[in-house]
Structures are given as C-alpha cells and as structure tokens.
Amino acid sequence: MADTPHLPPKRPTRVDGVLRADLCIIGAGSGGLSVAAGAVQMGASVVLIEKGEMGGDCLNTGCVPSKALIAAAHAAQAMRDAKRFGVHAPAPEIRFGEIHAHVHGVIAAIAPHDSVARFEGLGVHVIKATARFAGPDLVEAGGARIRARRFVVATGSRAAVPPIPGLAEAGYLTNETIFGLTDLPEHLVVVGGGPIGIELAQAFRRLGARVTVIEKARILPRDEPEAVEVVRAALRRDGVTLLESTGLQSVRREGDRVVATLDADAPDGRRVEASHVLVAAGRRPNIENLGLDAAGIAHGATGIAVDGRLRSSNRRVFAIGDVAGGPQFTHVAAQHAGIVIRNALFGLPAKVDYTALPWVTYADPELAHAGLTEAGARAAGHDPKILTWSFTANDRAQAERATAGLAKIVLGRKGRILGATIVGPRAGELIGPWCLAISSGLGIGSVAGAVLPYPTLSEVSKRAAGSYYTPKLFGRATRRIVGFVQRFIP
Numbered sequence: 001m002a003d004t005p006h007l008p009p010k011r012p013t014r015v016d017g018v019l020r021a022d023l024c025i026i027g028a029g030s031g032g033l034s035v036a037a038g039a040v041q042m043g044a045s046v047v048l049i050e051k052g053e054m055g056g057d058c059l060n061t062g063c064v065p066s067k068a069l070i071a072a073a074h075a076a077q078a079m080r081d082a083k084r085f086g087v088h089a090p091a092p093e094i095r096f097g098e099i100h101a102h103v104h105g106v107i108a109a110i111a112p113h114d115s116v117a118r119f120e121g122l123g124v125h126v127i128k129a130t131a132r133f134a135g136p137d138l139v140e141a142g143g144a145r146i147r148a149r150r151f152v153v154a155t156g157s158r159a160a161v162p163p164i165p166g167l168a169e170a171g172y173l174t175n176e177t178i179f180g181l182t183d184l185p186e187h188l189v190v191v192g193g194g195p196i197g198i199e200l201a202q203a204f205r206r207l208g209a210r211v212t213v214i215e216k217a218r219i220l221p222r223d224e225p226e227a228v229e230v231v232r233a234a235l236r237r238d239g240v241t242l243l244e245s246t247g248l249q250s251v252r253r254e255g256d257r258v259v260a261t262l263d264a265d266a267p268d269g270r271r272v273e274a275s276h277v278l279v280a281a282g283r284r285p286n287i288e289n290l291g292l293d294a295a296g297i298a299h300g301a302t303g304i305a306v307d308g309r310l311r312s313s314n315r316r317v318f319a320i321g322d323v324a325g326g327p328q329f330t331h332v333a334a335q336h337a338g339i340v341i342r343n344a345l346f347g348l349p350a351k352v353d354y355t356a357l358p359w360v361t362y363a364d365p366e367l368a369h370a371g372l373t374e375a376g377a378r379a380a381g382h383d384p385k386i387l388t389w390s391f392t393a394n395d396r397a398q399a400e401r402a403t404a405g406l407a408k409i410v411l412g413r414k415g416r417i418l419g420a421t422i423v424g425p426r427a428g429e430l431i432g433p434w435c436l437a438i439s440s441g442l443g444i445g446s447v448a449g450a451v452l453p454y455p456t457l458s459e460v461s462k463r464a465a466g467s468y469y470t471p472k473l474f475g476r477a478t479r480r481i482v483g484f485v486q487r488f489i490p
Contacts, residue, residue, distance in 0.1 A: 003041070009123020010045045017145065019125070021045040023344060024139055024148035026131045026290070029056020031321035031333030032154035033114055036124050038341050046124045047148065049131040049141045055114035057156050057175075058330045059107060065179040066199060068106040070362055072099045073206035077238075077364070084401045094208045096184040103179055133291035136314055150316055150344040153290065153297075153304060154333070157283040157322035162191070162248075170253040172277040175200075185209045185276040189260055191248060193219030195361040197280035198231065202363050205240045212241040212272055214248050214260065220361060224373050226388075227423035230405055231363050243272075251277065285323045300325075308351035309343050310336055318344065326352070329359055356439035360428040365405045368431035371419030371438040377410050384418060385411040387444075389464035391424045396455040400425065407464040409434075415444040415468060422460065430458055444468045 012021035023039050025032045028050035040046045053060045076092040083089075112118060116126045129142025139146045159174035161167070173181075175196060188204050190197045193215030205211040213219070213235075219242065220228045235242060247263040249270075260272040285303035298305040298313040303325035310318045320336035322328045335352070342350035358370040377384040387409040391397040397405075405424025412418045420434035437446055447465035452458050472478065 003037075003118075003122060007041070007043075009040050010043055011123055012045045012047050012125045012146075018138075019047060019144055019146045021047045021125070021146065021148045023047070023150050023152065024146050025049065025152045025154060026139065027056065027152075027154035027156060027286075027321075027323075028054045028114070028119075028126075029154060029156045029321060029333065030058045030330045031156075031337050032056070032152065033119070034334050034337035035152050035154065035320070035340055036119060037122060038337065039345060040119075040123045042341070042345055044345055047127065047146050048119060048124050049127045049129060049139070049146075051128070051130040054116060054119075055111060057158075059110060059114055061176045061179060063330055064107055064110060065103045066175070066196070066203075067362060068103040069099070069179070069207075070199060070203045072102060073203040074364065076208075077206045081401075094184065096207065097182050099207065100179075100182045130289070132289060133295035133297070136295050137316055148316075150318065151295075152340055152344075153312075153317060153319045153323055154321050155286040155290065155323045157285050157303075157328060159279055160282040160284040161279055162281050164191075164248055165250040166252045167277070167279075170251045170258050170277065172251075172279050174279050178278055181276075185274075187212070187274040188276050188278055189214060189258070189272060189274040190278045190280055192279065192281035193217075193242070193244065194280060194282065195220065195359070197278070198235070199362050200278060200280065201240050202235055202238060205235075205238050210241075210274075211239075212243060212274065214243045214246055214262065214272075216245070216247050218244050220367065222359075222373075223361070223367055223369055224408055224421045226406065226408060227367050227369075227421050230365060230423045231361070231367050234363065234365060234404065283322060283328055285325065287323060309349060310339055310352060311343070327354065327357060327359070329357075332357070353439075356435045358431050358435050360431065362428065365402070365424045366427035367421070367423045368427035369419070369421045370431050370435045371417070372410055373419055373421065374408075374410050377412070377418050382412050382418060385415075385468070387411065387464045387467050389460055389467060391457075391460060393463065394455075394457060394460050396457050396459070397425065399455065407460045409444070409464050411444055411468070417442055417444055417447070420461075424457070424460065426457060430461060433458075433461060 012019050022044040024047045025036050026049050036046050036048045079089045079092040119126055127141050131139050131141040134140045137147055187210040190201045190213045193213050201211045201213050250261045252259050258274050258277050262270050287299050292299050296314045297317055303323045304312050304319035306319050306324050312319055318340045321333035339350045342348040356370055361367040389407045391405040392403040397403045402425040408421045410419035417437045422430050444465050452462050
C-alpha cells in the first residue's frame, strides 16, 4: 500500500499510564505490517509490537533469501546449460561467500520498506519487545501497557523439528540459520520433501553441494502427481538423491560428520554421511508465552482457532497468517490483512475465501497451482473433466529448450474452472490468469477465447483451454454443418 504522508496520522494516546489505540498488532511480519500500514493510513491509531526483526520470516529467513539463493543457483545452471544453444561457457566458479553477500544484499535492499523508521513515519507506534496478554483487552510489552479496541496476533510460525533421536545433539539447520552459512556445505541432507526442502535442495545442488533429500512419504504431496513427476525428474537430473518413502531413525555426530540412520528397508542402504543437516519438515505456530489463556483465546497445536472472519474466541482479537492455522503462505497473510481491516475498521463481515488459493514451488521447472486438484475436486463431489497440454507443443518453450512440463486444468459442470496446475518455465507467473478465472467463477471459454501474443509460454494455458472444444469442433456434426453450408455459398 502506498504511503500517504500528506494526511496527518491518528496516534495512540496515553491515559493513566496505559497506551490506548484502535488497533494493537503483535508481530511485524508480512501480515502484521500490511495491517499496520493499511490501518494507520485509513485513520486508525495503531500500536505495532515486534520482539525480533521487522519483516519477519519472509524478509529475513524465508521467501526473500531463498529466492535470492535460487537466483544464484539458476545463474550457475544457465552457464552449464548454455551449450544447448551453441554457446560454450566455462564451468561456473562458485564463490559461496559472495553468494552469501548477494543474498543478504537483497534483504538489505528490501528492509527499509519494513523498517521501524518507515512505520513510525506513517504514524504507527512501534514497540520492540515481547508482547503478552494480561487480560481480554490488555497487552503488556516492554514495560508498556496497551489497551485497544481490536488486537491482531500475527506472530507467524517457525520450523517444526521432528523428535528424531540424536538430532538436537548432532546439530541441524533450519530456514532460520541456513542463510547464515558463508561456506558451501560439502554434503547437505534435507529432512523433508515439501516446497522449502525441494527448493533449497535443488539450489544447493546447483551451487555445487552434494544433496540428499529424505522424505517419509512422497515429495510435494499436495500437488498433482503428474506435475510432481516432472520436478522429480529434474531433481534427479541435477544430481539430487531422493529417498522417498524413507524414515529417518536417528542422527549422530562423528567428528565433523553427521551420520543419519535410515529405515532398515531404505533403498540406498541405512547410513548417510553428511556435513550438514537441514530440517524442512513442516512448521509450527508461534503461540508460546503470548498469554493467550489470560485473554480467553482458544488455541491448539495448529495455532489460534479462528472463524471465517479470522476472529478468535475473544472477539476483540483476530489472528492472521501462519499463526491462524490455515495455509502458510505470505500471500495468504496479505489476504488476511485485508479481511481484518474490513472487519476491524469498517465493521464489514468479510470472510476468508480460499477457492482460488495459489501456491508455487520455486524449483526448476516451477510448479504452480490454484484452486482444486483433481483429487480435491473428486473429494468435493465433482465429476471433473481434465484438460492437459504439454510444453513440448509450445513454440516459445521449444525456442528456449525448456520443454519439460505441462498444464493440467480441472473443470466442473459446463466447463467451469475449478483448478489449474502448471509445471514448467515461469509457471508461477503463468498461474495468475487461472487465479482470476477461478475466483470470478469463469468458464473455460474465457481462457480459450483470449487472444495472446505469439510466441509466449502463456499459450500453454490457451491451448489447454481450447482442447475442451476440440472433440466438438472437429467432430462429425461440425463436418456435416460445414458441408451443408458450403452448398449455398457461391
């Protein structure tokens, strides 16, 4: 949201030693910052409390550094692959210390937008301290007591660490620590085959590390199996060792090595030696020490319980982002911020709608999804029609020698778009129109009838949509109609 400094902000007031505000936000990650910036510029008085770094996980240890690292890995791989085009380049020289500087330079470039100075300039009262509820409408932080009309808990989540014997003693990395490395791991074991694990596994492999992924089920389990297979093949082609359907029994340190002991029936033996272990086995909400019971806020292992309007059991208190127990994406936290602003500032009964929720795994090729998968559609009672189109049939993909991938579209009755998956080059950019189509309740004809520039990767979506009409358009009935009409056209 653009800053509006020409409008004087409404600031919190201090009465009898208590700071009073319209809105008190706990957590300055992407969701909390969005609420704070929007609310103060709409005329609300806002207190924002953050005990750690402004910008939260996304800026400092999540989305931003991981994508910066992936960009470096992509550049290295581009040098290796240049010979496909007749361009012969030397093997990339990886200077990991410089890559570390690049990653943290990106964080530093974005940080001013999330800084204390910027938010105080907007009129937000920022308190850098730990926050704790002392009652249903009272929070204590840094020696201050804050009463507010409404509260927003936006404390996010952190890496969940599975109870693997010996793991804590052996030492491990999470997303909070791996971007602090200044030396490239010799052999990185990744525990968990979700999006975070897969993205970082491929990136570190392309930067020169040996990488083994250990996943107790299958990688990327929420995505369409056909699309996951494309990513799986790419990982193996890059040299990532994938141990799926494999449990990790224990971890121990032997000198400067970490030894992982696997299930007895592990496909490549029971022992994996590595230099580093990265735990990427899910997330857990940050709800400890918030005094939630004192505020009458129901909570559990998945976070704070909320209704469709993101209100907790204490109707003064909203929860947004990862701590609210729903989908754990930065763009979901941003969506939640808009819901809270409409509820808390305007009294509108806005509710969360995940119908067109997108997500992207930033591997190469990227895997993007929106709406329902085929399995999800069937579970919801639909009898879906499935459309697919391969990147091998796309001229731009052929020109760029990037033909691994496909588009898969899930349709309901009368061609209504229920879901879309794209795995291929820049899939995260290509999924956008499908998000719009699903959220707007559009039919497949809206995409099939679009005029798109040639040659572009976006034609994959149009071709997939157009295949819905192929059986009728080129069928016998059409041939009879054309034959009949041609008799009367001079």
